[in-house]
Amino acid sequence: MEKLATKSLLFLLPIVLYYAFPFFVMFESGEFTSIDTVIKAQAGDYEVQFGPAYEDFESAHKQALIAELNPQVVIIGSSLVNQFRSSLFRSNVSFVNGWWAVPSGTFGDIQELINANASSSRLSVLILGIDPKQLDAERASNRPDFAPTVTQQISDFFTINSRRVYQDFFAGKIVPSTLASRAHGRNAIGLDALVYHDGTLDDGSYFFGHRINEPDHVAKVQQEIHAASVLHLDLGSTVLEKNTIALKSLLEYCKERGIHVIGFTPPHPREVFAQSERGLHSPQFSSYQASVLASIFSSSGFPFFDYTDASSVQIDDSEFIDDAHTTDKAAAKMILDMALHDTELQKYVSVQDVRAILSHASSSVILQQPPTTPLRH
């Protein structure tokens, strides 16, 4: 029996060695860190960026962040709203960017999320970034709204993720010095945060370090926008009644709880929007949808802003990160516009401060550098 055990162990040795490297990389980069630990780290004194490369913690992380920080202002929406940062709000205001906190995107699920945190909630302002499809389709996203379990993570490690680590290694993404930088205290959890500075900041907003740090990123974005503008974008074509009913119910619910709701539609790049207006992408749907939304918000007594046309808030195509997502500078322009037209929001946003932030922005983005915080020892 001993001989058999020795033979088995010898046979398994190369396989153990095969897994050792991915395990080391994932362990060292913080990929195995639990959401609780991430939230605790992000609630600490220094900015911590959370950017796992191999598992999708987005929704679970946002939900936990909202529950933990109990913010006064929350923004909910898809990734199109992920650049709204706490720095755009007054310093004494607690803000969480809850993009993807509700992966299904349905208004009923948004209501459930608010209700789940209702008992001790101090939520005062809910900003809803409404996607073009949100009124149209049964918007069932495939993204999980819960964190992968430990079993799932172990399973993924042995099957898919170990292979992806090797692929990333051979693609040059993983180098020992980057792993060592975390070992020496850089406040990044997850390989994407560590290597690319891609990931979620303490306030839930996303930082596209990889994109911004590309030397020719503006030119690349222009190319992407041009490519997207000639594709057929399925923005939807109808407004489903059940979605409008759910939205009305959500607004009523918020009104009862004294939560001020601000609705808006995130912008398309100007070139994409122009093509849409010419009839290439679901002609007139965006403007029709905006008129429906405006009417619903107005009848509930809440403001609504249609930014589908980026030029309405002076957002240029250069202020996009890619063919769909805006930079934080564009987000600042939208917040400024909202605050100028909504006195309730002015309690939480200083128009002067946002103007100052915008005037000091040296390029298409406000936050050009990844979190540069003191090393954590």
Add this chain to the structure above:
Amino acid sequence: MLFNSFSFLVFFPAVVVLYYLLKERWKTALLLLASCIFYMAFVPKYVLILFALITLDFFLAQIIERNTGRARLICLWISIAGNVGMLAWFKYFNFLNANVALLAHFLHWNYPLILLSFALPLGLSFHVFQSLSYVIEVYRGKFQAEKNYLRYALYVMFFPQLVAGPIERPAHLLPQFKKEHPFVEANAVEGLERMLWGFFKKLVIADNIAPIVDHIYASGTSDGPILILGSILFVYQLYCDFSGYSDIAVGTAKVLGYEITENFNRPFAARSINEFWRRWHISLSSWLRDYLYYPLYFSIKPGFRSLLVPIYTSTLVTFVLIGLWHGANWTFAIMGALFGIYIIIGSVTEVWRKRLWSWTRLSRVPTLHYMLQVVITFLLATFAFIFFRAPSISEAWHIVLNLGSGLGKLLDIRYVWHDLFGPPALTTSISKIAFASTLFAIVIMEGVQYLQEKEKTMSPWTTWRVPLRTLWAYGLIFSILWFGNLGPAPFIYFKF
């Protein structure tokens, strides 16, 4: 529980270790418990259906054995009615009801269509056939009824072949549960190697082909070469998926010291459709031969047996039922009927074909003759399997009508590179390198199958020297880790 899941990776070693640590008298109970856990990983409550059938057949077989005359026959029919009734309820009720409603509508009758909504218990067709073979064998007096309930339950529920066969016969499997099974290193190693081979076929070939086939079938394309590519790839997907499952099943049982029936024997080397079905899903075709075709044939009065019409009718009925066994849809019935018609035409034209071979002198070049027969058989099977894959008759018909369109484009290298090896045929998630590596894996599989047939063993590597054998095992493991589609894709035959 899926074989290709992380749960199984934990479950199986745990069962094996416990199995060999336990005393012999506890092993049946352990395997039965393990089988229940394995099955309940899908829909837990469906294990009750399984136990209801097991209990019914267990006691009916005892009664059949103890009695003579009419009581035996009644018990047999109760068992058949119970098993087939369960299958009909879960698998065919909606299909039959929808067709009756269609007929009623045609005849202007008022027939309210009621469709039941529940999931088909996994592998029900397999359990039912395995249970029926036991009761029939006891009825025929060829097998003594099992007196130990747990042992009989394990015969139906043995987890390696629980959800997708092979369909075992009592005389082959049940006696093995009565024997002692000490740990034999050679068996364990051979079993593990066989499992690896099955995983390679499933994960590296079948699951990498699946998105391409899905993409082509969903595209609604009328491009002949792309449809031909999709149809051929589907046959390989189906084969590697199902035979991969069977390899894992055989290997799993072997590690535990059991031999279960081989279900495939290099079917794409068959020279006729008749031979194809002796090599493809052997346990099903032999089951239907023994329990349906022969009874049908011998029910013909001896004086009429030399007539061809009754034989052909039996053949056609058997193959249509083979088709319908796969699923409650007319597409499956057509697939079965096509195979039946192939065999009938093959039989009718046998003399003429022999004359043709002799007249063309092809029979003097046996290799060319053999290859021609193999290719024709493969293409005929591929054509029939279009009806297996297509979700409806109209979609199958669309493919059939367009198979020949645009074949001339194959001479254009740009078309082959950009269309056949590009997005029209491949999904955007499949790179040309991934597709090429899958094709290479198919070549390796064909090579191994050639060795399997030549050396008359399903595990030809057992005769290799240790370094080569070890290298082969590592080759399979790292091919799976690197090229396998490791998502949780269920086996195609689970739904049957």
